[in-house]
Amino acid sequence: MAPYIVLENLNKAYGANKVLDGFDLTIEKGDLVAFLGPSGCGKTTALRLIAGLVSLDQGRIIIGGRDITAIPPNKRNTTMVFQSYALFPHMTVTDNIGFGLKMHGIPKEEAAQRINKIIDTARLRALENRFPRQLSGGQAQRVALARALVMNPEVLLLDEPLSNLDAKLRHEMRVEIRLLHESLGLTTVFVTHDQDEALTLADRIVLMHNGKIVQNGSPREVFENPRSYFVADFTAVRNFFTGGFSENGNVFVTSEGLRIDCTIRDETKTMVGIRPNKIVLNPPNPENFRNSFKAVVRLTSYRGNVIDVLADLGGREITVEVPVVSYNDGLKRSSEITLAWHSQDSILLEQ
Numbered sequence: 267m268a269p270y271i272v273l274e275n276l277n278k279a280y281g282a283n284k285v286l287d288g289f290d291l292t293i294e295k296g297d298l299v300a301f302l303g304p305s306g307c308g309k310t311t312a313l314r315l316i317a318g319l320v321s322l323d324q325g326r327i328i329i330g331g332r333d334i335t336a337i338p339p340n341k342r343n344t345t346m347v348f349q350s351y352a353l354f355p356h357m358t359v360t361d362n363i364g365f366g367l368k369m370h371g372i373p374k375e376e377a378a379q380r381i382n383k384i385i386d387t388a389r390l391r392a393l394e395n396r397f398p399r400q401l402s403g404g405q406a407q408r409v410a411l412a413r414a415l416v417m418n419p420e421v422l423l424l425d426e427p428l429s430n431l432d433a434k435l436r437h438e439m440r441v442e443i444r445l446l447h448e449s450l451g452l453t454t455v456f457v458t459h460d461q462d463e464a465l466t467l468a469d470r471i472v473l474m475h476n477g478k479i480v481q482n483g484s485p486r487e488v489f490e491n492p493r494s495y496f497v498a499d500f501t502a503v504r505n506f507f508t509g510g511f512s513e514n515g516n517v518f519v520t521s522e523g524l525r526i527d528c529t530i531r532d533e534t535k536t537m538v539g540i541r542p543n544k545i546v547l548n549p550p551n552p553e554n555f556r557n558s559f560k561a562v563v564r565l566t567s568y569r570g571n572v573i574d575v576l577a578d579l580g581g582r583e584i585t586v587e588v589p590v591v592s593y594n595d596g597l598k599r600s601s602e603i604t605l606a607w608h609s610q611d612s613i614l615l616e617q
């Protein structure tokens with residue numbers, strides 16, 4: 267079966283600034299897809315192109331087998347929820363939600379039914395007559411979502427939907443968006459620069475850099491097999507070493523002269539990274555690890571469930587994340603420690 271959304275060679279520049287550069291992507295019907303990347307990489311622009319709010323320089327957009335490249339936004343059956351919510355301040359919750367239906371000339375009775383239903387779905391009962399200034403951030407967020415969903419779009423586009431919320435509310439809204447997505451089965455694209463949010467919410471992650479897709483896969487694929495330094499850095503790999511496979515076997519020799527054991531030999535890779543939580547501090551059984559180094563404690567920071575240890579390994583800073591339970595006898599500054607990790611945790615990367 268053909269994919270539901272086809273984005274073909276999308277190009278967009280503002281003056282000399284190439285914002286999208288040969289952006290190619292297909293999305294399956296019902297998928298929840300995250301556009302992830304640093305500020306300015308083109309995420310919002312890509313979303314606006316799908317919505318038709320920005321014109322393309324080159325490329326093609328197909329939704330449900332229909333080429334919509336030249337179709338105006340109001341005929342596309344996509345709806346976009348903006349980061350700022352963009353609620354009308356002088357209208358009640360109900361009127362905000364009903365505004366689009368009115369514009370589309372939906373008969374009053376049908377509109378009332380649809381509004382009524384979505385108010386339950388978005389858990390807005392009892393708030394119907396409030397004005398936006400009388401709502402909390404999370405409630406306003408739900409109104410913005412309801413206003414988009416009531417239009418029965420085929421594609422829901424969300425631009426940083428959770429970025430204005432506090433940590434607890436963000437967590438709740440993540441669950442809410444997932445539940446909504448599951449019950450409605452809507453094809454959804456959302457933009458975020460938060461890797462955690464992308465990992466927990468999305469079926470697929472599209473990682474962007476400078477207007478290009480640098481990796482595209484399930485959260486698990488992207489997290490466990492980052493292809494390049496950029497992807498690794500963005501998905502919380504730390505402790506990067508440059509070097510190469512100059513010796514025999516699977517030993518990666520770093521520019522500092524450290525010998526790091528890997529599971530494979532891949533001479534196209536010139537970098538290794540190790541996640542802080544994969545490094546074991548003072549293992550009781552160091553002989554079980556192919557990588558084991560002496561280091562010195564520089565700094566520790568308590569973070570609740572874990573302690574971050576900054577250590578010096580032969581002149582290099584290494585970040586290690588230690589579970590608090592395994593941290594019994596105090597890691598004093600300048601004390602000697604052993605850092606160890608398994609070969610499969612040496613992540614080989616393109617630079």
Ligand SMILES: Nc1ncnc2c1ncn2[C@@H]1O[C@H](COP(=O)(O)OP(=O)(O)OP(=O)(O)O)[C@@H](O)[C@H]1O
Nearest residue numbers: 280283285303304305306307308309310311312459
């Ligand atoms: N209308 C415009 N005119 C000129 N330049 C623009 C316009 N819209 C976006 N840009 C530029 O395009 C680039 C990408 O912008 P975009 O809003 O897509 O980034 P983003 O990935 O959504 O970033 P953020 O995470 O900060 O929201 C930026 O350099 C931005 O300054």
Ligand SMILES: [Mg+2]
Nearest residue numbers: 309310311457
């Ligand atoms: Mg943006």
